[in-house]
Amino acid sequence: MDPALSYGTGHGGVMKARPPTMREKKRYILARINPPVPDPDPKELYFAVLESVTSLFGDAQTARMMPVVISCGKGYALIRCTRGYEEQTRIALMTLTSVAERKIALHPVATSGTLLALKRRIARMPPLGWELVSPLQFKGSEYTARRYPGQKVDLLEKGIKSQELLFLTQDDLEEL
Amino acid sequence: MMDTDACIHPYPAGNSSARRMVLEAGEMGFRAIVIPGAAPGEYHGVRIIPAIIISETDVRKVTGQIRKRGNGVTLVLVDAGDNGFNRAVLTQRGVHCIRRIHRAPKNAFDHVSARLAEENGIAVDIDLSPLIQEKGVLRQKILYRYHDLMKLHSRYRFPLTLSSNACSVLDLRSPEEIRLLCTLFGMDKEDTSLALRTVWTLLSPTEQVMVVS
Incomplete structure (x- = not known):
């Protein structure tokens, strides 16, 4: 049997790949x-x-x-x-x-x-860098801050359920 | 003329501060952003345009609110209502934009409203948030309403604005993304680019030159 016509390696042949034009x-x-x-x-x-x-x-x-x-x-x-x-x-x-x-x-x-x-x-692309700052107080609640290069800071509320996620800037935190 | 998101809602309405939203919008390619209740200014090269949102069912109350809160540099946005209300609002001086058309009853914005909007240079806002946030029948209905709006727009050429109504930085979409999203309801890329720049023409309308002597 022509190996090109066989359907799998089980029949002793090599399965022929679909030609590029048909892919x-x-x-x-x-x-x-x-x-x-x-x-x-x-x-x-x-x-x-x-x-x-x-x-x-x-x-x-x-x-x-x-x-x-x-x-x-x-x-x-x-x-x-x-x-x-x-x-x-x-x-x-x-x-x-x-x-x-x-x-x-x-x-x-x-x-x-x-x-x-x-x-x-x-x-x-520039590698993704961030530093973790914990704990951080914001509006009476405790948060973990993820500080990115530049101005961006993400705050994740500490807790087990329904943790609030806030998106702020360094300027916002300095204003507190 | 710069690409502008015609309305966003930062903290405390949303989970992102105004500065963060402006920063992200700037990175996406916006050069101005409309924020209800904000002070006019600029942050990281992005201009902040203040706005007031009037949500009333009586036109007299709308007039009162414009007199009380409108000051020329603030964009006045009025929530759409039934057909009669919309027609009355579209003849009001001081109104820049009518919004939430998709929430108004069916036929609330018809050919008469479209003509009034064109004559008075009042823009109709297309809210993109339900296209992103909603699914199923609700999104289908909104797409149908926007299709209908585009049919009226192609005939009357009234100004359009595009707003993400983002409450979070995660809800913001770039001008290029908005151009793609608007193809869902038959808005071509040229019209989308024009609509992204309409806010500027609303704040500084070009009036006809009059010969006085």
Whole structure:
């Protein structure tokens, strides 16, 4: 038997890959995650992306778009979709508001035909740096502060349930 | 002329301070932002435009509020009501923008209102927050209302503004993202760019030159 015609390695041959011209063309979207820390779970992010695409464009269109979260971490997520649907995928990403009850926002940064180009772009971006300041008093409650380079400060209320998250600046804290 | 978010709601209405929202908006590409109740100013190169939101059901009360709180540098935003109310508001001097059209009853903003808005240079605000926050039937209804609004806009060319009505930095969307989002209800990118700059023309309207002698 011609090895090229066999269906799997079980028959003694090598499975022939689909020729490049017959493969589905893909596009890769790099999206910034806000707030960048903690990283969302990739599987939970995938379900959240799928949910937002489905709710906006419906099942039939989602099947054609095939959105997949390839990876996420360090404040960025890489999402794959079918070529020609990148604009709709970007719109759907903008309508994503939470991942597993945690409020987040995705901001599409770049779209590319290769994953490598986006990985190079991530490598060129400044590394995500922040320092933890704890405890910090704000309006009578105790918070943990996450201070980013520049002005941005995120405050997370200390507690077990329904912790309030506040987004402030260094100037706001100095004014207290 | 700069891209402007026509309304945001910082702390205590939301979970982000006004400075933080202005900072994030600046990073996204906005050069001005409208904040109800804020003092006019600038922070990290982004201009803060103060506004007042009037939420009344009686036009006389709206007039009273404009007389009391309007001062020329503050953007006056009025919440839409039924058809009669909207028509009356659109003839009021001092009103810059009518908002929350999607919450008004069906047919509350019709061809007559559209013509009045165009004649008096009063903008109609498109609130983007329900497109992001809502899902299902509610979002479908809002998309339908905005589609209808765009149909009227293509005929009467009244000014439009775009607002995120963000209560958090997580609700803010960049001008480029807004351009994409608006394609959902048939607003082309040129109209979106124009709508993002409308706030400036509302605050400094170009009046016709009159020969006095």
